[in-house]
Amino acid sequence: MEVSQRAKGIAPSATLFITNKAKVLKSQGVDIIGFGAGEPDYDTPTHIKDAACAALEEGFTKYTATEGIIPLKKAIKSKLQRRNGLEYDIDEIIVSCGAKHSLYNTFMCLLNPGDEVILPLPYWVSYDEQIRLCGAKVIAAEPEDNLKINGDTIRRFRTEKTKLLVLNSPNNPTGVVYSEEELKDIAEAVLETDMGIISDEVYEDFTYNGIKAQSIVKVAPELKDRTIIINGVSKTYSMTGWRIGYAAGPKEIIKAMGNLQAHSTSNPTSFAQIATVEALEGPQDSIEEMRQAFSTRRDYIADALDSIPGINCSKPSGAFYVFPKVSDLYGKTTKKGTLIKDSQSFSAALLDEALVAVVPGSAFGTDEYVRLSYACNLDSIKKGVDRIAKFVNSLR
Numbered sequence: 339m340e341v342s343q344r345a346k347g348i349a350p351s352a353t354l355f356i357t358n359k360a361k362v363l364k365s366q367g368v369d370i371i372g373f374g375a376g377e378p379d380y381d382t383p384t385h386i387k388d389a390a391c392a393a394l395e396e397g398f399t400k401y402t403a404t405e406g407i408i409p410l411k412k413a414i415k416s417k418l419q420r421r422n423g424l425e426y427d428i429d430e431i432i433v434s435c436g437a438k439h440s441l442y443n444t445f446m447c448l449l450n451p452g453d454e455v456i457l458p459l460p461y462w463v464s465y466d467e468q469i470r471l472c473g474a475k476v477i478a479a480e481p482e483d484n485l486k487i488n489g490d491t492i493r494r495f496r497t498e499k500t501k502l503l504v505l506n507s508p509n510n511p512t513g514v515v516y517s518e519e520e521l522k523d524i525a526e527a528v529l530e531t532d533m534g535i536i537s538d539e540v541y542e543d544f545t546y547n548g549i550k551a552q553s554i555v556k557v558a559p560e561l562k563d564r565t566i567i568i569n570g571v572s573k574t575y576s577m578t579g580w581r582i583g584y585a586a587g588p589k590e591i592i593k594a595m596g597n598l599q600a601h602s603t604s605n606p607t608s609f610a611q612i613a614t615v616e617a618l619e620g621p622q623d624s625i626e627e628m629r630q631a632f633s634t635r636r637d638y639i640a641d642a643l644d645s646i647p648g649i650n651c652s653k654p655s656g657a658f659y660v661f662p663k664v665s666d667l668y669g670k671t672t673k674k675g676t677l678i679k680d681s682q683s684f685s686a687a688l689l690d691e692a693l694v695a696v697v698p699g700s701a702f703g704t705d706e707y708v709r710l711s712y713a714c715n716l717d718s719i720k721k722g723v724d725r726i727a728k729f730v731n732s733l734r
């Protein structure tokens with residue numbers, strides 16, 4: 339039996355590929371430093387785990403409402419009011435099995451074959467795959483400068499077929515955060531058309547140097563009826579394995595997503611939903627604790643990488659990634675005789691010869707860069723950067 343054309347078209351996740359490869363090597367006793375993971379290194383806070391245990395004890399182990407239990411939808415509604423200054427009704431919110439699933443449902447319910455989606459470069463891998471799975475066309479939009487799009491980028495790439503713009507701030511992989519002014523400029527260009535926006539805000543609480551990430555819907559309320567906000571608890575509460583994400587947007591679209599979910603996954607895991615209520619409504623200090631640790635690590639890793647000749651690394655304002663430019667090293671040869679010709683060969687040689695895992699920029703559509711996650715402890719970061727420096731200095 340042959341797999342479908344649709345399935346054949348799906349590329350494996352490059353981020354998971356590198357992370358898994360590093361994990362396998364680690365399990366074989368190889369001393370790998372992994373900068374691949376897109377998840378905080380912290381454990382889920384105890385009070386959240388306790389809430390899940392209590393739910394299990396009480397037998398909360400059966401199907402729930404497909405689109406999420408009411409207490410959770412109410413907790414999300416309050417969070418959107420409190421954190422984002424936005425008003426959404428319960429029926430404008432749906433809970434899914436991770437933000438990735440929320441995104442998938444959104445694209446599936448909005449895109450027809452042939453529709454175009456403006457996807458700013460560099461982009462998180464799954465957007466590209468999910469959009470293409472819907473038969474829609476990815477329009478990879480190269481920003482004017484500075485890894486950030488603006489209103490003119492949208493004007494340059496839009497056509498009469500443009501259905502959506504994907505906005506991700508704070509951004510994976512670059513860590514850039516759009517300011518209020520920048521969001522207003524983007525909103526203006528969007529409002530000249532009838533395109534919608536997918537606003538992926540999963541890293542909203544990890545910003546540095548006093549910068550606060552805003553939702554584009556708060557900055558431009560006129561966009562509310564054509565924006566789907568995507569968020570979740572994976573990053574903010576270090577709950578990546580719990581698989582809870584959510585979407586907020588116009589009622590009819592949320593309803594369609596509920597119908598799709600009813601025939602695909604049904605409800606997100608019952609006791610993980612209870613844990614998420616606790617995450618959103620219980621003590622919030624774990625977020626600040628992680629944010630401060632990330633801030634220290636960001637300062638260290640960005641400066642240390644930037645000081646390596648041939649690597650340029652700016653200090654991003656958000657998320658937990660740095661995205662250094664390594665293309666000045668292309669054309670050089672490693673000690674083992676491997677030619678570094680692109681981000682893929684750079685990452686493969688770095689893993690092979692220096693035992694450091696990074697994600698090639700080509701996975702995000704931008705081959706001059708690599709991505710490093712600094713969601714790992716400072717000692718590992720120091721050791722890893724030292725290895726990168728030695729590796730780069732040994733290139734000929």
Ligand SMILES: Cc1ncc(COP(=O)(O)O)c(C=O)c1O
Nearest residue numbers: 376436437438462510570572583
């Ligand atoms: C930009 C972005 N959106 C969404 C997700 C998915 O998060 P979740 O674990 O909730 O599916 C990720 C995870 O890496 C991400 O980087």
